[in-house]
Amino acid sequence: MSLDRLIEKIVEKQNPTVAGLDPKLAYIPDFIKNEAFAKYGKTLEGAAESLLVYNKALIDALYDIVPAVKPQIAYYEMYGWQGVKAFYETVAYAKSKGMFVITDAKRNDIGTTMEAYANAHLGKTDVDGEMFTAFGADALTVNGYLGTDGIKPVVNVSKVMDTGMFVLVKTSNPSSGELQDLALYNDETIYRHMGTFCEKWGEELMGKYGYSGVGAVVGATYPEQLTELRQKLPHTFFLVPGYGAQGGTADDIAGAFDENGLGAIINSSRGIMCAWQKEQCCPEDFALASRREAEKMKTLLTAVTGEIKLPD
Amino acid sequence: MSLDRLIEKIVEKQNPTVAGLDPKLAYIPDFIKNEAFAKYGKTLEGAAESLLVYNKALIDALYDIVPAVKPQIAYYEMYGWQGVKAFYETVAYAKSKGMFVITDAKRNDIGTTMEAYANAHLGKTDVDGEMFTAFGADALTVNGYLGTDGIKPVVNVSKVMDTGMFVLVKTSNPSSGELQDLALYNDETIYRHMGTFCEKWGEELMGKYGYSGVGAVVGATYPEQLTELRQKLPHTFFLVPGYGAQGGTADDIAGAFDENGLGAIINSSRGIMCAWQKEQCCPEDFALASRREAEKMKTLLTAVTGEIKLPD
Numbered sequence: 134m135s136l137d138r139l140i141e142k143i144v145e146k147q148n149p150t151v152a153g154l155d156p157k158l159a160y161i162p163d164f165i166k167n168e169a170f171a172k173y174g175k176t177l178e179g180a181a182e183s184l185l186v187y188n189k190a191l192i193d194a195l196y197d198i199v200p201a202v203k204p205q206i207a208y209y210e211m212y213g214w215q216g217v218k219a220f221y222e223t224v225a226y227a228k229s230k231g232m233f234v235i236t237d238a239k240r241n242d243i244g245t246t247m248e249a250y251a252n253a254h255l256g257k258t259d260v261d262g263e264m265f266t267a268f269g270a271d272a273l274t275v276n277g278y279l280g281t282d283g284i285k286p287v288v289n290v291s292k293v294m295d296t297g298m299f300v301l302v303k304t305s306n307p308s309s310g311e312l313q314d315l316a317l318y319n320d321e322t323i324y325r326h327m328g329t330f331c332e333k334w335g336e337e338l339m340g341k342y343g344y345s346g347v348g349a350v351v352g353a354t355y356p357e358q359l360t361e362l363r364q365k366l367p368h369t370f371f372l373v374p375g376y377g378a379q380g381g382t383a384d385d386i387a388g389a390f391d392e393n394g395l396g397a398i399i400n401s402s403r404g405i406m407c408a409w410q411k412e413q414c415c416p417e418d419f420a421l422a423s424r425r426e427a428e429k430m431k432t433l434l435t436a437v438t439g440e441i442k443l444p445d
Numbered sequence: 446m447s448l449d450r451l452i453e454k455i456v457e458k459q460n461p462t463v464a465g466l467d468p469k470l471a472y473i474p475d476f477i478k479n480e481a482f483a484k485y486g487k488t489l490e491g492a493a494e495s496l497l498v499y500n501k502a503l504i505d506a507l508y509d510i511v512p513a514v515k516p517q518i519a520y521y522e523m524y525g526w527q528g529v530k531a532f533y534e535t536v537a538y539a540k541s542k543g544m545f546v547i548t549d550a551k552r553n554d555i556g557t558t559m560e561a562y563a564n565a566h567l568g569k570t571d572v573d574g575e576m577f578t579a580f581g582a583d584a585l586t587v588n589g590y591l592g593t594d595g596i597k598p599v600v601n602v603s604k605v606m607d608t609g610m611f612v613l614v615k616t617s618n619p620s621s622g623e624l625q626d627l628a629l630y631n632d633e634t635i636y637r638h639m640g641t642f643c644e645k646w647g648e649e650l651m652g653k654y655g656y657s658g659v660g661a662v663v664g665a666t667y668p669e670q671l672t673e674l675r676q677k678l679p680h681t682f683f684l685v686p687g688y689g690a691q692g693g694t695a696d697d698i699a700g701a702f703d704e705n706g707l708g709a710i711i712n713s714s715r716g717i718m719c720a721w722q723k724e725q726c727c728p729e730d731f732a733l734a735s736r737r738e739a740e741k742m743k744t745l746l747t748a749v750t751g752e753i754k755l756p757d
């Protein structure tokens with residue numbers, strides 16, 4: 134019902150990294166695509182098969198050193214239901230390897246509709262008395278624009294399934310301030326207000342390490358806000374995008390961590406996925422290039438956090 | 446690139462109704478489910494087949510009197526990729542019958558990720574030079590919390606595909622005010638500010654009837670705000686949920702329309718889908734019961750709008 138399982142994996146691996154799985158066809162070596170296209174043609178099935186083969190190889194290369202993956206569902210929806218099937222298989226494969234899976238879907242709705250999303254991505258689906266796992270991740274990113282009605286169903290499912298969520302608070306993109314930085318009448322900003330909601334929503338999902346099951350998305354590209362929010366939101370674990378390709382550095386994310394080196398997990402998508410292209414190594418070596426990049430990132434991050442410890 | 450095709454269909458049918466397709470298994474007559482379960486078992490496939498058969502019958506019963514359908518993707522994701530396949534087939538079937546399809550997915554992200562969503566739901570997907578339709582709706586609901594970076598990719602795809610979007614402005618749920626009604630420093634509210642963004646984002650997608658391709662979601666449950674926003678946002682077409690089951694009445698939505706009876710399309714999901722249960726008619730008659738309910742709704746709404754006309 135909290136993010137404790139994620140926290141334990143971070144401590145076990147001594148690595149606060151989540152590997153984003155946002156596979157574009159352009160990132161995937163030709164030999165994988167050619168084999169998939171030979172089998173399924175240049176079709177949505179062929180693309181989906183490429184994604185899946187690529188993801189599995191990355192997971193194989195990362196699971197013993199990286200605690201979590203974050204597949205971004207947009208890159209699978211783009212390939213239709215066939216892509217969504219590859220998404221399902223990616224989640225299941227990562228879980229089978231012991232990784233914590235954060236589905237990045239930024240879902241939002243109300244009441245029974247949000248309950249449907251929560252069951253889809255974190256819970257179970259009832260088909261006339263038989264129970265099935267539709268997608269089955271460990272945590273889901275959500276958007277809080279609709280207020281408590283949009284969050285409560287995810288809280289309820291998380292209580293039963295021991296899962297959690299990350300609410301968009303201060304996102305990493307250049308225009309995030311257009312709405313999120315606006316000042317409210319009492320001189321609060323919208324993102325701070327959303328952060329305060331996270332603390333409140335999390336009360337029902339408190340874990341044993343001081344963090345609740347309601348985390349927040351806070352971008353590495355806004356280091357001041359990251360530091361400020363870490364201090365203001367002591368029970369809210371952060372998922373931090375924007376490191377690497379979007380410009381955030383290890384120094385930028387220093388303020389995201391607490392005195393135990395906990396409090397945040399830093400995402401790298403392109404950096405890890407496209408390491409073979411950056412290295413200009415042999416395409417067959419792509420998965421090991423990703424592992425090398427993940428090790429480099431671990432070294433950089435733990436230079437900031439020091440030893441990562443569970444609180445006494 | 447705008448919502449003109451929707452507007453023309455509303456005028457042609459003289460009906461500002463969109464039928465929500467949010468099919469829960471509980472809404473579907475047993476004879477449909479039993480046939481699907483006999484074929485596929487009580488599985489996600491069996492559930493997905495039930496949804497599709499039910500949706501197609503509803504579409505057959507509605508397409509000549511209702512201009513648009515709004516499938517809510519959460520109810521399909523709940524049944525895994527199998528459900529998402531039924532979603533794809535529902536969209537394709539509704540389009541083949543000439544209906545305008547609004548995918549209610551409230552998607553939100555930034556940059557290339559949002560571009561992936563836009564291509565998935567409105568555009569085309571490139572598989573190594575071959576182009577495919579992943580889902581192919583006419584409009585998509587989106588959430589604007591991330592600012593312009595999250596909207597621009599949908600604008601760009603809409604320019605090419607002649608599609609549009611509806612941005613969440615003032616949602617119909619009880620807690621919508623927790624964030625959306627907060628006053629900004631200049632005494633604006635967040636929902637008004639989001640509405641102003643819609644006018645701005647829509648400038649690149651202006652249609653020939655005075656409305657742009659960037660519409661807004663405004664709930665029937667907040668009639669004052671609906672009226673206020675209609676006056677404040679002259680180029681923003683409204684998608685109005687919350688009518689019927691959520692409590693909004695025909696009087697409540699009167700302020701959503703302009704002097705031509707345009708400016709808004711009113712959603713009914715449960716009202717139309719569950720008409721056979723409310724009528725307690727023979728389950729085999731479910732689709733005609735939905736048609737009767739849709740006709741009743743059309744009568745109530747056009748009593749408010751009067752004759753719906755294209756502007757001179």
